[in-house]
């Protein structure tokens with residue numbers, strides 16, 4: 001696995017999966033464009049890079065501010081002259097019932113996870129076609145299954161899977177790969193940053209027992225290097241849930257109905 005001379009633009013690089021992937025891309029020689037809202041956190045990630053020979057730049061970006069994406073894409077291309085790989089990773093999750101979640105919050109999630117990701121991809125697409133590059137989307141198992149406490153999150157992630165699997169077909173003959181990575185539970189700050197969260201939920205979250213972001217990053221970069229299509233990364237339970245859901249949605253619903261998935 002070697003990403004020397006590859007220019008990688010990664011959203012949500014300030015925390016969790018994005019941070020872990022950025023660090024590994026840096027070790028593998030990639031030049032990075034780091035994006036999210038929190039510039040101080042992005043600077044911390046940048047300063048932690050071990051490979052000081054591989055350059056990186058920070059381009060602040062809010063996934064809900066779609067009207068800035070054309071300009072930010074130009075800035076990203078100007079940073080190193082091209083973009084080879086766009087990693088759509090930034091996002092937020094949910095830990096609340098729909099009935100308790102204000103519409104404005106569900107909208108915030110959909111705008112961040114779904115619409116912002118589509119809008120940024122469209123802004124970068126002409127460049128990725130030119131480079132015969134790669135589009136990566138960090139969706140979720142929640143793009144293939146569904147549980148309680150995740151209405152808008154499941155909607156966003158199902159939407160992403162649908163959009164990017166269709167886009168993969170459209171780009172297949174253009175030399176651009178679309179890699180859809182579906183993580184299970186990974187131990188990041190995702191519960192802390194979710195809609196409807198609480199300190200109790202953060203403490204008891206199943207994410208705390210999930211795969212480490214560093215282990216996730218190794219498998220994710222391997223999949224990106226091999227230009228894979230759909231990839232699941234996580235534990236056995238979530239993989240089994242995806243298989244049961246595919247075989248029998250009714251049996252899946254029967255078993256998942258009483259699970260408190262927090």
Ligand SMILES: NC(=O)c1ccc[n+]([C@@H]2O[C@H](COP(=O)([O-])OP(=O)(O)OC[C@H]3O[C@@H](n4cnc5c(N)ncnc54)[C@H](OP(=O)(O)O)[C@@H]3O)[C@@H](O)[C@H]2O)c1
Pocket residue numbers: 011012013014015016017018035036037038039041061062063064089090091092093112138139140141182183184185186187188189190191193207210
């Ligand atoms: N951890 C898991 O178990 C898991 C499982 C399945 C899928 N995922 C997906 O993996 C991705 C990364 O999540 P994580 O686990 O690493 O969570 P995290 O630690 O909370 O990181 C989320 C990242 O998204 C960025 N972000 C949030 N809102 C944004 C906005 N409006 N504009 C730009 N960036 C924004 C955050 O940066 P700023 O705050 O600096 O903007 C942060 O870097 C998400 O798409 C998530 O749905 C995670």
